[in-house]
Amino acid sequence: MKGSWIFLIYTGLVCASSLYHDQASSPLLLVLASLGYALTHIRSVHTFIPAQLAVQLSLLVALHAASLSDWCIPLYLLHMCKLFYGTAPFRYAVSANAALMLAYAIISMAARPFNWSTLIEVVFTAGTCLLLAFMFRKYIYDIEQQKQLLTKEKKHLSTHDSLTGLYNFQEFHKQMEQLVKQKEPIILVLIDCKDLKSLNTTNGFQGVNKILRQAAELLRIMFPDALLVCRYGGDEFAIVLRSDDMQETVNAVTQLLASEFPKLTGIEINFGMACYSRDGVTKDDLIVVAEHGLYMMKRESWLKREEHMLRSEKLRVVGELASGMAHEIRNPLTTIKGFLQLSKAGDYNIEPWYELIMDEINRMSMLTAEFLQFSKPHVTQYKIQSIQGCIYRVLSLLDSETTRLGHQVRFEHDDRDIQMLMDQDKMLQLLLNLVKNAFEAMPEQGMVRIRLFAAGPDAVIEISDTGKGIPESELDKIFIPFYTTKDSGTGLGLSICHKIVQDHEGTIEVESVPDEGTKFTITLPTSGTNDLIEPYESSTCTTISV
The missing domain is CATH 3.30.565.10 (Histidine kinase-like ATPase, C-terminal domain)
Incomplete structure (x- = not known):
């Protein structure tokens, strides 16, 4: 045991002091008690001793009785602290320490003439040792509690994402490996939030972080029975569900992610799914299938967006053409209208303005012809x-x-x-x-x-x-x-x-x-x-x- 040398040193000091001051009633008994007590603390010997703790405590009391020296107090205190620090129940440790102090008090009182001063000194020494041992136990207990808390926090930080509180990428792969080894029917869902990175320019990274936290919390609520919910990447999440009816679960997940999730969060998502063992029997097989499904959904979404943009661009061009055409035709029409109004005032004699009216009509004809040539599909002969x-x-x-x-x-x-x-x-x-x-x-x-x-x-x-x-x-x-x-x-x-x-x-x-x-x-x-x-x-x- 680590620290056994301390017991050996104090044992030698107690024996030497008692022999030097001639306190021992039987030097041979003292030497034998010292050797026996010392042997119980040697690593190569104490493993063969049955009821090791009881033997050690008994030999300690025998050593004290043989030496009649107060130099044994440190040995009592070391054993009491050891009892509190060990795995023994608290009540057992208190009882054992109280018994040790009672034995110490009896031996000390027997070696001295009885008087109140001696009694108070012995009681004070025993009480002080008990108090010190208890304080040591409390100090060690607090250290152990803090150590466990730090260990737990370290483990949590190493396995969870600090932003969303979900399992991180490494822990996902570790637990996914264990789930696949169980060979139970599971469904892996990979989710990607669309256009979330573009929101950094409008909402800032704090706003995007808030959206990610909301998305993570919503996934916990929507899938309370999920075996695993984790943050797979920057704006990607992964969910693992147990399912007895694959198709029913797939339909339910699709409904939630395609309809309910965007309504509640305000962001569109792409997702891909893989089922064990239909799509694969290993972790990597399931991830590949799910990522492929996610990619195909992203591609389809991108194509739809491009089609929408192209349609919008066409409508914009058509609007510009119509606006330009209306503007160009309005001017000649306004001119012709003015000439007709003048002709009405002159008894419908349009002769003074005939050439101007014809010029404007020819201009409209030319403009219309060029516009039709520009916009109307024509037969080409290459x-x-x-x-x-x-x-x-x-x-x-x-x-x-x-x-x-x-x-x-x-x-x-x-x-x-x-x-x-x-x-x-x-x-x-x-x-x-x-x-x-x-x-x-x-x-x-x-x-x-x-x-x-x-x-x-x-x-x-x-x-x-x-x-x-x-x-x-x-x-x-x-x-x-x-x-x-x-x-x-x-x-x-x-x-x-x-x-x-x-x-x-x-x-x-x-x-x-x-x-x-x-x-x-x-x-x-x-x-x-x-x-x-x-x-x-x-x-x-x-x-x-x-």
Whole structure:
């Protein structure tokens, strides 16, 4: 036993002191009592002694009686503290200690002449030893209580989540392993709270923590018979339920989580379930199946959200188009209405305003035609045709207008014929719109440059002018329907161009420097029948000026 050396030292001191002061009535009996008492505290010997404690206490009393020395008091006190500290019941320890002190008092009184002073001294010593032993017992008891409390708290912190009070991830796996080993029918449910992380920006992390605590408490209430409820991750929870009827339990859990839980918490959730032994017979099998179900529900939820956003975007675009169309048509109608009112005042003579009325009607017709062309699905006729031939056709159509305005058009391309799958009419419309816009952007005589070259599998058409350019703040708006900076424009021209490019699976980009000019870059996929074409910069160039 640890600390036995203390008993051995005190035994030797008691024996030596008694022999030195010649207090022992029988030195041989003293030595024998000392040796016997000392042997009961040697580790290799005391394990073979039956009723070890009773033997030790008896030999202690014998040692005291043989030595007649008060130096035995520390040995009495050590045994009394040991009794209180041990596993013996409290009443037994008190009785044994009282018996020890009674034996001490009898031996002490027998060794001295009887008087009241001696009696008081002996009683005081015995009472003090009892009090010290009891205080030691209380001190040790308080330490043990605190130790148990700390151990319990440490265990709780190591197995529970500090925020929600549920079992944590590690404890979940540990207990889940034990539940699976029992081979009982259980259902594992993994729950993920949707969009909870996004609430950090609006509610702050304290608000999100409050929601998580509420969700955890609600899960405890909704599933009071659950074998296990834990916080599986940041915003994920796991529940394990015992079930005799799997399908009925699955339906009940689905109803609670899909309907009741969102109503009570205000947050949507995704969840996946796995049943033992239908979906697996090991912990990892069940977790994989449940996580797969959770992922599929997340994916379905994401697809629905994307569909809803796409539908909302379409409705927004339709609203913008309708608003723009109504605005553009209202102006000519207001003008025509005013002229008709004037004609009524002039006895319905509309001759003075006939040309103006017709201009407004033609404007509405043109606007309606462009809008229908922009929005109405049309039949396309795609054929593999030459891009160079399409650009040459545009140049010939604009020849007279180019001469009238005094502009120059330069077409630069290499000697190879680049072909692509196109609707020629739409491609002509695209190029005509862009070149005409370039003409309108140059109030004075200017240069329009058209470059055609191949870039890998794509054909690139660049149309640049030397006009007044577009402010940087307006570059992002030029493809928006009905947006225009012209006094007489409809705002649909570039929108139609953008749609034509998209229909041909290409891209259109714009660069502009105020007072220097604008460049549109169109990238279109070629037909795949072209020979390997080097980049434009390394090819021979043919320049045609109009």
